[in-house]
Amino acid sequence: MTEIDNKEQQLLNDIEKLRSTLAVAHQPKDILATQLFNSEERFARAMRNSRDGLWDWDLVTNEVYYSPRWKSMLGYAEHELENNLDTWTKLVHPEDKEFVLINVQKYLSQEQDSFEVEMRMIHKEGHEVYVRSRAFKVTQGSSSKPIRLTGTHVNITDQKKAELFDKRNTKILEMIAKGKPASEIYNEIALLYEERHAGLRCSMLELEGDKLLHGGAPSLPKSYCKAVHGLKNGPEVGSCGTSTYTGKRVLVENIETDPKWADLKEVALPHGMRCCWSEPIKNSHGKVLGAFGMYYDQPRLPNEKESKDLTSAAQLAGIVMEREQNQKRIRDLAYTDNLTHLSSRTLFYLNVDELIKISARKKQKFGLLYIDLDNFKSVNDSLGHSAGDILLIEVAKRLSKACRDIDYIARLSGDEFCIAVNDVKDDYGAAHVAKRCLSLISKPLELGGRNFTPSCSIGIAHYPDDGSDRQTILKVADTALYEAKELGKNRYTFYKKELSQKAEYRFKIEQYLKEAIEKQQLSLVYQPKIDINTGIIIGVEALSRWDHPMLGQVNPSEFIETAEQIGMMKGHTEWVLKTACQQLALWKKDGFSPIRMAVNISPHHFLDRDLVPLIQGVINESGIMPSELELEVTEGIVQINQKNHLLFEQLKELGILLAIDDFGIGYSSLASLKHLNVDFLKIDKYFINDMLADPKAKLLVGSMIDIGHNLGHKITAEGIESEQQLSMLQDLGCDCAQGYLISKPVCADRILALYGSSLLN
Ligand code: C2E
Ligand code: MG
Ligand code: MG
Numbered sequence: 001m002t003e004i005d006n007k008e009q010q011l012l013n014d015i016e017k018l019r020s021t022l023a024v025a026h027q028p029k030d031i032l033a034t035q036l037f038n039s040e041e042r043f044a045r046a047m048r049n050s051r052d053g054l055w056d057w058d059l060v061t062n063e064v065y066y067s068p069r070w071k072s073m074l075g076y077a078e079h080e081l082e083n084n085l086d087t088w089t090k091l092v093h094p095e096d097k098e099f100v101l102i103n104v105q106k107y108l109s110q111e112q113d114s115f116e117v118e119m120r121m122i123h124k125e126g127h128e129v130y131v132r133s134r135a136f137k138v139t140q141g142s143s144s145k146p147i148r149l150t151g152t153h154v155n156i157t158d159q160k161k162a163e164l165f166d167k168r169n170t171k172i173l174e175m176i177a178k179g180k181p182a183s184e185i186y187n188e189i190a191l192l193y194e195e196r197h198a199g200l201r202c203s204m205l206e207l208e209g210d211k212l213l214h215g216g217a218p219s220l221p222k223s224y225c226k227a228v229h230g231l232k233n234g235p236e237v238g239s240c241g242t243s244t245y246t247g248k249r250v251l252v253e254n255i256e257t258d259p260k261w262a263d264l265k266e267v268a269l270p271h272g273m274r275c276c277w278s279e280p281i282k283n284s285h286g287k288v289l290g291a292f293g294m295y296y297d298q299p300r301l302p303n304e305k306e307s308k309d310l311t312s313a314a315q316l317a318g319i320v321m322e323r324e325q326n327q328k329r330i331r332d333l334a335y336t337d338n339l340t341h342l343s344s345r346t347l348f349y350l351n352v353d354e355l356i357k358i359s360a361r362k363k364q365k366f367g368l369l370y371i372d373l374d375n376f377k378s379v380n381d382s383l384g385h386s387a388g389d390i391l392l393i394e395v396a397k398r399l400s401k402a403c404r405d406i407d408y409i410a411r412l413s414g415d416e417f418c419i420a421v422n423d424v425k426d427d428y429g430a431a432h433v434a435k436r437c438l439s440l441i442s443k444p445l446e447l448g449g450r451n452f453t454p455s456c457s458i459g460i461a462h463y464p465d466d467g468s469d470r471q472t473i474l475k476v477a478d479t480a481l482y483e484a485k486e487l488g489k490n491r492y493t494f495y496k497k498e499l500s501q502k503a504e505y506r507f508k509i510e511q512y513l514k515e516a517i518e519k520q521q522l523s524l525v526y527q528p529k530i531d532i533n534t535g536i537i538i539g540v541e542a543l544s545r546w547d548h549p550m551l552g553q554v555n556p557s558e559f560i561e562t563a564e565q566i567g568m569m570k571g572h573t574e575w576v577l578k579t580a581c582q583q584l585a586l587w588k589k590d591g592f593s594p595i596r597m598a599v600n601i602s603p604h605h606f607l608d609r610d611l612v613p614l615i616q617g618v619i620n621e622s623g624i625m626p627s628e629l630e631l632e633v634t635e636g637i638v639q640i641n642q643k644n645h646l647l648f649e650q651l652k653e654l655g656i657l658l659a660i661d662d663f664g665i666g667y668s669s670l671a672s673l674k675h676l677n678v679d680f681l682k683i684d685k686y687f688i689n690d691m692l693a694d695p696k697a698k699l700l701v702g703s704m705i706d707i708g709h710n711l712g713h714k715i716t717a718e719g720i721e722s723e724q725q726l727s728m729l730q731d732l733g734c735d736c737a738q739g740y741l742i743s744k745p746v747c748a749d750r751i752l753a754l755y756g757s758s759l760l761n
Contacts, residue, residue, distance in 0.1 A: 117132075132154045204290060256269060283321070294313075337411040366422050367460055461476040512548055517563060517572050527540060584629075595628070615631075634662050688721075743759060
């Protein structure tokens with residue numbers, strides 16, 4: 001016996017005791033019986049036309065009279081129920097029994113003045129009937145002792161259901177507002193309508209493409225839901241498959257005979273489903289999102305109320321489905337990279353976190369590849385952003401091909417990609433994927449109308465050897481990537497502990513450089529450029545230097561690149577331009593003329609709109625002639641790009657000189673030079689270095705000089721370190737020379753000493 005049963009039994013015993021005490025006190029029985037019979041008769045007559053059920057419990061004999069209406073309210077005929085308390089105990093809802101009995105007891109023991117309860121009774125057909133039961137005590141003569149309890153049953157099912165419907169409706173709206181999971185809300189919606197119509201079973205299906213997906217159906221068997229999940233909709237696919245296809249309501253009166261159910265009835269009939277009405281669920285723009293289905297165990301069509309409810313149920317489910325779809329879109333936006341359709345950084349992080357958990361549990365190793373395209377910035381700067389986008393899309397495709405299905409791939413940002421190589425036994429697993437990436441990426445493609453061969457660098461780190469959490473693994477893989485770049489790009493590098501120290505140093509540079517640029521703690525040195533034939537200084541190149549109290553002399557290439565990365569280059573260039581031009585003005589005042597000041601402009605800054613007004617301002621402020629200022633830009637910038645040409649033109653209109661720095665090592669073609677109005681080509685040190693030993697390099701230098709001349713450019717050779725190099729360049733007809741042989745970069749005062757005489761011995 002359960003605890004509840006015990007309690008109920010106790011209550012019944014208590015009532016029984018009370019009842020027998022009362023019965024004994026009210027003897028003699030025959031007088032009593034006559035009186036009772038008379039009053040019962042009167043009462044029954046009074047109640048005959050009432051819609052209420054009547055009950056009368058004789059506390060003396062323990063007989064209970066149930067009126068025909070009382071019985072029919074629960075679906076029984078007069079003779080089907082016995083007139084005793086057992087009948088009630090069997091028909092009352094088990095969850096309500098105890099509380100009703102407590103109220104009876106309280107009323108009989110005068111603890112309570114009245115008796116009125118609402119309870120659920122079970123109908124003959126199994127559904128619940130809500131009943132309001134009121135009773136009053138009948139006492140004998142002037143005595144206050146009750147001898148019977150007489151009462152009524154009023155069927156309040158409709159009212160109660162309406163109240164419950166409202167309550168559940170409010171709950172559903174609250175769930176929608178609170179963003180509860182759609183599956184939970186679908187179940188609530190189904191229950192809402194199932195409670196309203198006895199015997200009804202509901203389902204909600206979502207439409208994805210042309211497939212029906214299970215949404216919610218708490219009262220339908222799992223096997224049925226499973227059979228429908230993934231079904232393709234069509235003009236004759238059950239009720240919901242058809243309604244989602246046509247966008248119109250489909251009422252199937254008999255599943256067994258309707259042709260639309262021919263292929264599906266085998267999964268429905270065994271579960272008692274005999275009819276199915278389906279309403280398409282639509283969003284606010286009328287697009288079909290799914291279907292709401294109503295099932296009964298008998299073949300029939302909906303009545304007016306059911307028909308209305310089918311409409312409102314589909315509308316309610318529509319609110320949830322539309323919200324769900326919007327959220328899915330938002331999730332997709334957050335989790336997928338719009339350009340390449342790879343996972344976004346957000347999703348990748350989630351995946352790596354999960355991978356760490358799984359790998360820790362299974363004691364597995366995984367590799368993380370941090371991939372960065374080589375020289376991507378130049379592609380963007382020279383060929384434009386749309387070409388850059390095309391390259392990124394192609395790279396994403398190639399990288400996806402390089403990894404296995406079980407690996408995670410994502411685009412983290414810009415030209416940075418990551419691959420988590422799942423379950424590797426040794427370093428070989430990740431290296432194998434890295435090799436495939438390098439080889440697939442370096443296949444040529446057409447970009448901006450020209451043949452282009454991309455390449456990438458890859459840093460590899462392993463869980464758990466190199467780090468046990470996501471942040472560390474990513475950081476060390478990035479450190480290894482940096483090393484791969486430093487080693488000459490187009491390669492992969494494994495993370496090693498020493499790399500962290502290097503990274504630490506870079507981090508420090510980043511930290512201190514910001515302050516140094518803001519506080520203008522950098523200085524300039526000047527490297528002379530001479531007329532290759534006379535040896536006389538014709539100009540200088542301003543080069544930045546940074547001597548940090550703790551870091552010492554920091555390599556310019558390193559801090560210039562860092563300044564670019566942290567977005568400090570613009571401010572720094574402004575300072576270099578001002579300082580260099582002021583210096584030139586000072587030298588001129590000392591009679592140091594004619595001489596040119598060359599300033600390096602980083603490719604990125606070169607394309608900045610503010611550069612032209614900045615230069616104009618600096619020239620005006622310092623009072624130098626525009627033709628005394630020379631800007632050096634690297635080759636990447638001179639690629640065929642309308643915008644870049646325009647900028648060149650605007651700068652030229654100011655009257656300044658332009659030089660292409662590091663000429664020959666980028667991937668600009670000589671042909672592109674014909675569009676450009678530059679004054680100097682600075683042949684890169686790389687060719688000058690090789691010129692003596694390698695006849696091909698010499699040939700190339702000679703050709704560059706000739707072609708440059710033919711196109712109207714003057715030629716400077718940089719990085720000259722030996723007499724032989726110098727004389728060879730003289731022979732080849734080069735115009736200007738720069739290099740350690742002539743002078744290393746020196747401070748402003750030293751330039752004064754070099755002025756006027758030939759720097760060639
Ligand atoms: P760059 O513009 O090509 O400058 C020439 C570099 O070659 C300078 O290095 C110079 O010191 C070095 N050099 C000159 N002659 C010789 C030689 O005979 N042998 C050798 N081994 N090296 C020689 P530095 O000063 O280290 O600068 C490196 C690069 O950093 C520069 O290359 C330039 O691209 C960049 N840079 C330096 N200062 C600035 C600046 O103020 N702004 C910008 N945007 N870039 C700068
Ligand atoms: Mg330069
Ligand atoms: Mg250079």
